[in-house]
Amino acid sequence: MRAPGQLRADAQRNRELIIDTAREVFAEQGPGATMDEVARLAGVGAGTLYRHFPDRDSLIHAVLADALERMIALAQKAREEETWAWDALSRFVRGCAGLRLDLLISVAGAQVHRVAGTPEINEGRVRLLEVLDQIVSAAHDEGALRTDVGTGDVMGVVGLLVRGLPTLPAALGDELRERAVRLVLAGMRAHPAPSPPEQPLTAEELTRRFSAERES
Amino acid sequence: MRAPGQLRADAQRNRELIIDTAREVFAEQGPGATMDEVARLAGVGAGTLYRHFPDRDSLIHAVLADALERMIALAQKAREEETWAWDALSRFVRGCAGLRLDLLISVAGAQVHRVAGTPEINEGRVRLLEVLDQIVSAAHDEGALRTDVGTGDVMGVVGLLVRGLPTLPAALGDELRERAVRLVLAGMRAHPAPSPPEQPLTAEELTRRFSAERES
Amino acid sequence: MRAPGQLRADAQRNRELIIDTAREVFAEQGPGATMDEVARLAGVGAGTLYRHFPDRDSLIHAVLADALERMIALAQKAREEETWAWDALSRFVRGCAGLRLDLLISVAGAQVHRVAGTPEINEGRVRLLEVLDQIVSAAHDEGALRTDVGTGDVMGVVGLLVRGLPTLPAALGDELRERAVRLVLAGMRAHPAPSPPEQPLTAEELTRRFSAERES
Amino acid sequence: MRAPGQLRADAQRNRELIIDTAREVFAEQGPGATMDEVARLAGVGAGTLYRHFPDRDSLIHAVLADALERMIALAQKAREEETWAWDALSRFVRGCAGLRLDLLISVAGAQVHRVAGTPEINEGRVRLLEVLDQIVSAAHDEGALRTDVGTGDVMGVVGLLVRGLPTLPAALGDELRERAVRLVLAGMRAHPAPSPPEQPLTAEELTRRFSAERES
DNA sequence: AATGAATGAGGATTCATTCAT
DNA sequence: CATGAATGAATCCTCATTCAT
Structure with a gap:
């Protein structure tokens, strides 16, 4: 007692x-x-x-809300710690990939309204957009971000990139996403700094690694 | 009779x-x-x-194999009909988004091996990479494609972009993907042609449309 | 035409x-x-x-009716061709085992009435009992069959013995049934002729053969 | 509380x-x-x-394993409580008929290996054979059991007799099995004691009871 | 009259959710 | 408040039966 x-x-x-x-x-x-x-x-x-x-929806909702908070924290930290807004933007986009949000893929149809339509989620999205907006505006002011790329574009790109490539071996999928993030960031750049030339990922290399990692 | x-x-x-x-x-x-x-x-x-x-795996496998064939046909058609390799590449990447391949994202875990590890799928992937390789090489020769972007990168980007954004209203999700495709293509360009300035997608606009389309 | x-x-x-x-x-x-x-x-x-x-019942009924005819034919042939009624009886009981009537085991509950309750089957059973009755009576007259063993007993024993031992390897199951038939016939005999001594089937032998045949 | x-x-x-x-x-x-x-x-x-x-196999396996334990207990109890081994043997064979093991007959084909091929079942069969072996040996020593009847024969006979006669009315089927058991036991006896004459089960009686019980 | 694809009712099985301990 | 066994509605899948060719 x-x-x-x-x-x-x-x-x-x-x-x-x-x-x-x-x-x-x-x-x-x-x-x-x-x-x-x-x-x-x-x-x-x-x-x-x-x-x-x-119930199940409640759990999924909690995971989404938690992920949203993580994204907000990620954006805030990037904004506070980076000198240049472009670097903050870049850090945010790259960082989102580490959140393991493949869960998003399981949400579809009517379930969306149940798990992603709550006030908590909506309010979280607003807060995230606010922080991102500050970063994007500053990046525009810096002249680093193309003027036709807005906060909404950043969210869209992040939403597409946070998810993995489940049909590929994990390590290969992660690297492809890494590289895709770089391409997107390059596309966002107003006058892309001549990025140091890297090796392209060829078809041969892709096939080789696909087979190699499937073995392990 | x-x-x-x-x-x-x-x-x-x-x-x-x-x-x-x-x-x-x-x-x-x-x-x-x-x-x-x-x-x-x-x-x-x-x-x-x-x-x-x-069984269910068998159906999913058939959908994936069929989608792969569609992608191959798409790539071949683009290569044959476009004068410039860059246009073919662009057409392929944009076209993949229309294949309704959201299914790809729902395959995970052990299921991957069962539905995407068959000889048929593997052979199809090889054929697709071959066609893409020709387009990518030609785009390199044109000087339009960054030299550090390879066929594997194209596949990775396509794999990420073909999928929808299920947590958003359909029309908004489609537009965000459209715009993301443009950003990626811009990032791939060796010396991006000064694209005609468009309107950025702002946070306000994103929120407005999110709410508006949720009503319908 | x-x-x-x-x-x-x-x-x-x-x-x-x-x-x-x-x-x-x-x-x-x-x-x-x-x-x-x-x-x-x-x-x-x-x-x-x-x-x-x-329908399925119709097929099972046909198999049963066909089997009944085979049993009748078997009994008639045995009665006609054997000099001694005891030999005819013995031949009939042994012969029934070869009819592959394990099907009987699948008939249960309400299905019995549907597939084994038809006039055709009932009439066939009557005919079989008539033939068997002649053999049994003659065997009684010969003094070879115990007087407290009637035609109904023969039918009951046959009904039990015609079916196999599905949980055992086929060859072993067949031999066990063979031996069981001999025991039953010995039990029916009024003054059992001193049967030539055979080897008993020991537990060791049973286990050995069970394992051996499971391998093949 | x-x-x-x-x-x-x-x-x-x-x-x-x-x-x-x-x-x-x-x-x-x-x-x-x-x-x-x-x-x-x-x-x-x-x-x-x-x-x-x-799954279904798992349930069937459990029923078989449980039945095996019951048979073992039956044999042990008979061995311990009967003075004469022959009486123990007789009690065991008669007792098995009461176990409702008709299930045994429905197991066939590949299912046999799945439900009756486990270590648990195999080990149980060995234990049962050990107990039966003691009874059979003692019965041989008593001179009551024919020397050419071994433990394996007892198991075979039991396997055939425990099952019902599903195509017959239940009471009639039970009686026929009862009588068949007596015949088998008589056949196993080395020098069958002159069993008190009973009434044979005639064809007429069989037909009469078959019809009578089908009515109820 | 033979064929084998189509049907869909029904049985096997799973799993989100509840509840007794 | 944690646990994990019990529940039963929902889903997967089968197969007896029908029917277009």
């Missing part, structure tokens, strides 16, 4: 653990991952998962 | 009909779409669907 | 072919065997099978 | 309940009985059945 109140932080700990686990599970197993699998890998019982998130 | 032939139950016709329907259904409803729904929208019984594709 | 009437016997040929195939398929694959499998192994289309037997 | 304990949801209890129910259902309705029917008659949901037995 007179519990000394020591396991009070546990619930919050569990909540975060479940969200982190769910993001990984959805990223790796795709949208077909089951609630039981999430609970099992999080090391909790199914009942505990459902205590925190009353 | 001279039956007007109105009920021709053609198995091959059915097979193609099912694949086309499945691509649309998966693109619209996500990977959670039921087999019965695919069958219903294709106008056939569940048994017919399963006669052609013994 | 003026068909010379040459493929008239084909239908009857097909009918017998299907019955024979069905008996084998049910004996080997158990009651779970599908109609398609029967049709395939019989080398006909599903439509042909259904032309002869409008 | 001192709850009278009336709703104890015990998983182990459920497991045994399901096995018992399945044995009865398969015995009565044949192998075509549905899983839902088993669950319904066991008073549990389909999900509970599948939690305990992931």
Whole structure:
């Protein structure tokens, strides 16, 4: 009865653990991952998962909201720490790729309204756009960002690039995304600085690596 | 005797009909779409669907293989009909977005090996890379394509861009992808022609359209 | 139009072919065997099978009726060709084991009334009992058959012995049945002739053969 | 506090309940009985059945393994409680008929390897043969069992006799099996004691009872 | 009359969610 | 408050039967 109140932080700990686990599970197993699998890998019982998130949509919503906060934090940190707005923009776009947001791919149809149409998500998106807007405006002022590229374009590009290439071996997929990010950034640049020439990724190399990594 | 032939139950016709329907259904409803729904929208019984594709993986594989053929045809047509390789490349990248390949994004985990690891798919990928390689090489020769952008990069970019943005209203998602394609193409250009200034997509506009289209 | 009437016997040929195939398929694959499998192994289309037997019960009924006729023929032949009634009885019991009637095991519950309750089957059973009755009576008169063993007992024993031991390797199952038949016949004998001593089938031998034949 | 304990949801209890129910259902309705029917008659949901037995084969395997244990217990009890080995043997053979093992007869083809080829079953069979071997040896020593009848013969005979005669009314089928067991035991006897004369089961009586019980 | 593709009702199985312990 | 067994609606898939060719 007179519990000394020591396991009070546990619930919050569990909540975060479940969200982190769910993001990984959805990223790796795709949208077909089951609630039981999430609970099992999080090391909790199914009942505990459902205590925190009353249904599947609720869990997905939490993962999305959490990801949105991470993106906001990423943008804020980039804006604060980078001297040049272009570098902040570049850092943000590159950073988003590390969020394991492949979950986005599992959201479709009517589910979108249920999990991504809440006030919390909408408000988060507004906050993210606000921060990005500051970066984009500053980048325009710097003359580094093409004037016909707006904040909305940045969001669109990020939305496309954060997701992986699940049909490819993980390492190859990550590198292709890395390179695609560079191409997009180059396309956004007002007067692209003559980027130091790199090696192109040839078809032969792609095929070679595809086969090589499939072996491992 | 001279039956007007109105009920021709053609198995091959059915097979193609099912694949086309499945691509649309998966693109619209996500990977959670039921087999019965695919069958219903294709106008056939569940048994017919399963006669052609013994299980769900088999159907997904067929959709992927069919999509690969479409991409190959798209690349070949672009190469043959465009005078400049750069235009062919641009046409290919833009064209892929119209293939409704959102299905690609729902394949993950062990399923990848089952549906995208067959000889048929591997051989198709090789053929696609061959055609693309010719276009990329010619674009290099034209001096239009950055020398550090290879065929593999094109494939990676296409893989990322063909997919939709399911969390956004369809029309908005399509436009964002359109614009992202233009950015990528700009980034690939060796000496980007001074593109006629357009309007940037601002955060305000993005938010406005997001809300507006969600209403409809 | 003026068909010379040459493929008239084909239908009857097909009918017998299907019955024979069905008996084998049910004996080997158990009651779970599908109609398609029967049709395939019989080398006909599903439509042909259904032309002869409008539904599954109809096919099973035909197999049972056919088997009954075979048993009757077996009993008549034994009665006519054997000098001693005991030998005829013995021959009949042994012979039934070769009819592959494992199908009987798949008939249960309400299905029994549908497939084994027809006038044709009932009439066939009466005819079989008549023939057996003659043999049994004669065997009683010979003094070879225990007086407390009647025709009904013979039928019961046959019903139990005609079926195989599906959980054992085929050859071992057949031999066990062979030996069981001998034991039953010995038990029926009024004053059992001192049967030439054989080797008993020991547990070691049973285990050895079970393992050995499972390998092949 | 001192709850009278009336709703104890015990998983182990459920497991045994399901096995018992399945044995009865398969015995009565044949192998075509549905899983839902088993669950319904066991008073549990389909999900509970599948939690305990992931598929149909798993359930059948459990029923077989359980039946094997019952046979072993039957043999051990008979050996311990009977003074004469012959009586133990007789008791075992008669007792097996009461195990409702008709399920055995529905297992065929590839299913045999899946449900009866596990180490658990194999080890159980070995244990059963060991106990039976002791009884058979002792019966040989008593001079009661024919020397050419081994443990393997006993198993074969039991395997054939435990099953019912599904095409006959239940009561008639049971009696026929009863009588067949007596015949087999008589056949196994070294010097059969002059069994008190009983009434033979005549063809007329068989037909009469067949019709009579079909009415009820 | 034969064929085999199409049908769809029904049975097997899964998994989101609930609830007794 | 955690646990994991139980639930049963929903889905996948099969196969007996029909029907267009």
